[in-house]
Every structure is written in C-alpha cells, then in structure tokens.
Amino acid sequence: MTRSVGRIFSGFRCFGSLPFGNPPLKTQCSSVLFRTTSERTLMHALPKIFGRKPRDFSLPNSSWGKEMMQLYNHYNRLSKETTEGQEDHGEQWTRLPSYNRTLKYATGGVYLSKIIQSKARLFTRNIRDPGASFEYVIFFRQDKLKCACIFQAGHLLEGAPGHVHGGAIATMIDTITGTHASLLSAPVMTANLNINYRSPIPLGSTVLIESILDKEDGRKRYISCRVTSTDGSKLHTEATGLFLSISVSHLLKR
Numbered sequence: 001m002t003r004s005v006g007r008i009f010s011g012f013r014c015f016g017s018l019p020f021g022n023p024p025l026k027t028q029c030s031s032v033l034f035r036t037t038s039e040r041t042l043m044h045a046l047p048k049i050f051g052r053k054p055r056d057f058s059l060p061n062s063s064w065g066k067e068m069m070q071l072y073n074h075y076n077r078l079s080k081e082t083t084e085g086q087e088d089h090g091e092q093w094t095r096l097p098s099y100n101r102t103l104k105y106a107t108g109g110v111y112l113s114k115i116i117q118s119k120a121r122l123f124t125r126n127i128r129d130p131g132a133s134f135e136y137v138i139f140f141r142q143d144k145l146k147c148a149c150i151f152q153a154g155h156l157l158e159g160a161p162g163h164v165h166g167g168a169i170a171t172m173i174d175t176i177t178g179t180h181a182s183l184l185s186a187p188v189m190t191a192n193l194n195i196n197y198r199s200p201i202p203l204g205s206t207v208l209i210e211s212i213l214d215k216e217d218g219r220k221r222y223i224s225c226r227v228t229s230t231d232g233s234k235l236h237t238e239a240t241g242l243f244l245s246i247s248v249s250h251l252l253k254r
C-alpha cells in the first residue's frame with residue numbers, strides 16, 4: 001500500500017509530463033519512476049500488458065487545421081532548435097505528451113483502484129473522434145515560467161450558437177494552468193479560478209492559450225492565463241488561478 005502510494009506520488013510529479021513521447025521528459029520521469037530493474041522490466045512489458053502503446057493525443061491528426069498546424073510547427077521548431085543548439089535554456093520549449101489515462105500510464109500501470117476507476121478517462125481526452133471536441137497541445141518553457149497551448153475547438157463544444165461553450169473554455173484554462181502548476185509542484189488541485197470572457201470564440205477556430213506564473217507562496221501557486229487569437233491580436237478570455245499542492249492522502253479522503 002505504502003509503495004503504491006509512493007508510486008502514485010511519483011506519477012503525479014510527472015502529471016503533465018509522462019514517460020512516453022518526448023525524450024527530455026522521458027529522461028526526467030523515468031529517473032523518478034523506474035529505478036529498479038523490475039520496474040524497468042515492467043516498463044518494457046507495458047505495451048504487452050495494455051495491448052498497445054497508448055495514443056498520444058497531443059500529436060497532429062487529420063482534423064488539425066492550417067492555423068493549428070502552423071502554430072504547432074512553430075513551437076516544435078523552437079523545441080528542436082534549442083534542444084539541438086543548446087543555445088538558450090530559458091527559451092527552450094518542450095511539447096507535453098497527453099494520454100487519456102494520465103495517472104495509469106505515468107505510474108507504469110501501478111495505481112489504486114480507489115483513485116482510478118477502470119472506466120475513468122481524462123475529461124479533455126475522452127472523445128476519440130479526431131476534431132470533435134478538444135484538440136490541443138501544450139508546450140512549456142524549460143524554466144517552467146510559461147506554458148503555451150494551441151487549442152482547436154470542435155463541433156461538440158458549442159455553447160452560444162456557433163461559438164465555444166464557456167465551460168469548455170474554462171476546462172481548457174483549468175487544464176493549462178493546472179498542468180503548469182503541476183509542473184512546478186505536483187500534485188496540485190485547483191482552489192480558485194477567476195475567468196473574464198471578453199469576446200466569443202467561433203466554433204472550429206484555433207486559439208492560443210498562454211499561462212504565466214505570477215507568484216509562489218508556500219503551497220500556493222498563482223497562475224494567470226490569456227486566451228487570444230493565434231496572432232495574439234484579439235483577446236478572448238483572461239483568467240487567474242490558485243493551485244494548492246496537496247499530499248496524495250488528500251485524494252484518498254472520501
């Protein structure tokens with residue numbers, strides 16, 4: 001039990017950055033998660049245990065439009081160039097892989113059924129039809145002071161006719177600011193979100209969501225966020241969030 005809780009905690013440290021996909025994250029997470037030979041063996045056996053390698057939802061698919069692809073290529077280029085050139089570590093961006101069963105994959109399949117029900121899926125990744133709901137990819141800067149998310153809103157996210165539902169926008173804001181906070185000090189939970197909706201987001205369009213760390217104070221992380229058009233000229237939404245780092249036992253309380 002204690003060991004399982006320990007592994008879950010390790011998994012949370014990689015909450016937004018899982019041991020598959022991007023090489024820098026793989027190194028970071030695997031050093032935490034798979035220290036023993038048996039754990040490494042388990043890691044190699046994972047595809048057999050789960051049948052196949054989990055789908056990384058943050059990679060391009062056929063539904064991604066021109067703007068989504070342009071921005072993705074932009075951040076991807078910055079990630080590769082700075083990684084290869086080792087020029088400026090502060091400006092180095094990294095793509096975060098994204099799975100629909102984050103904690104299960106982050107912990108190499110070791111989890112407590114009390115926390116993860118077998119049918120549980122990450123809210124933003126539970127519709128497999130490409131382009132129907134939340135298409136997004138998050139990049140973070142290596143110094144973790146800034147995250148950038150490219151978000152294309154699918155037809156299932158309608159609120160006001162022809163526009164994205166405010167709750168869907170809030171979900172994306174919680175996702176990027178929560179991911180940002182968890183990169184700084186996982187595990188975290190959202191304590192407060194304040195959102196101002198400034199201009200509606202047309203359904204099917206692509207927007208840029210950027211988050212910055214405003215302040216750290218003990219267990220508290222204050223993160224603010226702006227949703228804009230991809231060229232930054234139009235402000236759609238502004239938000240601030242407070243995230244509190246928690247102990248794993250907090251999640252076991254019922």
Ligand SMILES: CCCCCCCC(=O)SCCNC(=O)CCNC(=O)[C@H](O)C(C)(C)COP(=O)(O)OP(=O)(O)OC[C@H]1O[C@@H](n2cnc3c(N)ncnc32)[C@H](O)[C@@H]1OP(=O)(O)O
Pocket residue numbers: 015016102174175176178179188189190191192220242244245246250
């Ligand atoms: C991969 C995708 C990532 C997505 C991330 C999504 C994350 C989520 O959505 S989490 C789900 C939504 N959030 C929740 O359900 C959280 C529910 N709330 C809770 O569990 C608890 O209230 C929790 C954990 C936030 C805080 O509880 P606890 O750890 O006991 O802290 P507590 O002792 O009450 O407060 C600690 C400090 O924070 C402050 N604080 C707590 N809540 C708030 C709040 N809402 N507003 C302002 N300050 C607050 C307290 O005043 C206190 O301040 P100080 O230390 O200066 O006295």
